[in-house]
Amino acid sequence: MLRDASRRTVEELHDEIHAVKTDPHLSPSVRKAPWVHAYLLLPGFVRVALLGALHRLPRRQQALAGTVGVTAVGMFGAGSGWGIGFQLHTLSIVVGGIARRPIVFQGVLVEREFLQLTVSVDHDIVDGAPAARFVGRLRELLLAGDGIHQSIVWKQPA
Numbered sequence: 001m002l003r004d005a006s007r008r009t010v011e012e013l014h015d016e017i018h019a020v021k022t023d024p025h026l027s028p029s030v031r032k033a034p035w036v037h038a039y040l041l042l043p044g045f046v047r048v049a050l051l052g053a054l055h056r057l058p059r060r061q062q063a064l065a066g067t068v069g070v071t072a073v074g075m076f077g078a079g080s081g082w083g084i085g086f087q088l089h090t091l092s093i094v095v096g097g098i099a100r101r102p103i104v105f106q107g108v109l110v111e112r113e114f115l116q117l118t119v120s121v122d123h124d125i126v127d128g129a130p131a132a133r134f135v136g137r138l139r140e141l142l143l144a145g146d147g148i149h150q151s152i153v154w155k156q157p158a
Contacts, residue, residue, distance in 0.1 A: 001029055001066050054088075065089060085120030091134075094118040115142070 020027045069089035083094030096116030121131045
């Protein structure tokens with residue numbers, strides 16, 4: 001879990017992610033692993049009841065899970081695909097696979113790569129119009145490559 005991501009630079013977040021990849025014990029989530037394992041051993045109806053109780057304690061839920069959930073399921077498979085967001089967060093973003101599709105670009109039919117992205121919002125907290133504006137702005141920023149600096153090297157998995 002990345003805390004205070006809105007107050008940090010992309011480079012700081014990148015460095016933290018790579019530090020945890022190098023030494024997973026730097027992550028507070030790894031220290032909670034025994035609790036997660038115990039939770040998964042509980043019967044389904046008990047887990048559902050615990051999640052329901054957590055939803056009634058929004059500050060505790062935020063402390064445990066954060067506000068925004070992002071997962072990159074597309075990095076584990078080949079081809080395109082969409083995801084289903086998790087319901088613990090106000091905003092969930094699932095980064096799916098990359099699909100190659102033909103499009104008309106400047107009057108010429110070309111093949112381009114498209115990233116599959118699923119964005120889910122909790123409509124008990126966020127109204128549809130601000131959510132739509134957010135998704136539009138997110139799309140603009142992604143297309144512009146905003147926040148990606150030359151000092152960060154993004155390597156394609158082998």
